[in-house]
Amino acid sequence: MASLSDLSLxxxxxxxxxRYRALDPVPFARPRKPLPSARVxxxxxxxxxxxxxxxxxxxxxGGDSSFREIPSETAVETLGIAHKSDAFDxxxxxxxxxxxxxxxxxxxxxxxxxxxxxxxxxxxxxxxITAPGRLVKDTAPGAAALLEAxxxxxxxxxxx
Amino acid sequence: MCHQTVGLIAGELExxxxxxxxxxxxxxxxxxxxxxxxxxxPYALGYPLxxxxxxxxxxxxxxxxxxxxxxxxxxxxxxxxxxxxxxxxP
Numbered sequence: 001m002a003s004l005s006d007l008s009l010x011x012x013x014x015x016x017x018x019r020y021r022a023l024d025p026v027p028f029a030r031p032r033k034p035l036p037s038a039r040v041x042x043x044x045x046x047x048x049x050x051x052x053x054x055x056x057x058x059x060x061x062g063g064d065s066s067f068r069e070i071p072s073e074t075a076v077e078t079l080g081i082a083h084k085s086d087a088f089d090x091x092x093x094x095x096x097x098x099x100x101x102x103x104x105x106x107x108x109x110x111x112x113x114x115x116x117x118x119x120x121x122x123x124x125x126x127x128x129i130t131a132p133g134r135l136v137k138d139t140a141p142g143a144a145a146l147l148e149a150x151x152x153x154x155x156x157x158x159x160x
Numbered sequence: 161m162c163h164q165t166v167g168l169i170a171g172e173l174e175x176x177x178x179x180x181x182x183x184x185x186x187x188x189x190x191x192x193x194x195x196x197x198x199x200x201x202p203y204a205l206g207y208p209l210x211x212x213x214x215x216x217x218x219x220x221x222x223x224x225x226x227x228x229x230x231x232x233x234x235x236x237x238x239x240x241x242x243x244x245x246x247x248x249x250p
Contacts, residue, residue, distance in 0.1 A: 002185040002204050002205045003186070003187075003188065004188065006204065006205070007205075020164050020189065020193050021168060021193065022193055022194045023167065023168070023171040023195070023196070023236075024194065026171070026174075026194050026196055026235040027171050027174035027175040027196060027235075028174055028196050028235035029173075029174045029175075029176075029177045029179045029180075030179065030233070031229045032177070032179070035226055035229065041178075043166070043169060045162040045166055063161065087161075087205060088204070088206035089204060089207075090206055091206075092211070093207075093212070095212040095213065096212030098209065098212075098215070098218055099206075099208065099209050099211075099212050100206075100209070102209055102222060104215070105209075105218050105219050105222055106222070108215075108219070109219070115226075125165055125169065128161050129164070130161055132164065135165065135169075136168055140168055140169045140172040143169065144169070144172040144173045144175075144176050144178070145176070147173065147176075147178060148178065152178050153179065154178065154179050154180070154181070154226075154229060155178050155179070155180045155181075156180075156181055156222065156225060156226070157180055157181070157182040158182075158183050158208050158209070159162030159163050159166045159182070159183065159184065159185070159208060160162050160205070160206055160208065
């Protein structure tokens, strides 16, 4: 397990003093269907984007809270990675996008019947959002509305 | 900060009736954010599904994350992934 002590001094000091937003109360939805019948969506904060999409702005003050829609049939190795955070080692993710954006794994699970279906679009956010006001008020509700309209039952979220 | 971001997105999804499960490499941050359901993995930041080029391990971690959907709640539900999490495909 990673812990704060593994981080650089700069990141450690920041994360130790940062006031995290906490969910209170904690929304908790029971799955509507068993997993083999459920429509599953993938959400990452790996900052991946299609080559044709405008990359995330890694220099935006407080962080870029926008998201990109990634068609689930996308070949993951073609995706760009806008994340330039020095808080984590990106070597593995750049070698295998499935490490943080496991579309191939979920397609395999759908083919085996372990999940009902993989939603047609996955969503990619950028991490490094230190000022999450716009995320909470605008982009996260917008993203959730898209997945709700898609009839998504279950979402798998993967941070980097 | 990825861990706060996924927790906040998960909260929004849950409030709309979409059940979520989240992988975390920073258990203490996920606990602070009160992410609804999370699986803590014993890997470094940047390696949420364990190892690049290891589909078997990646799949086992995803299955373990999905297994948290069976937790009755209330949230937050925070569990640890260990190598003993072996659930065969149906």
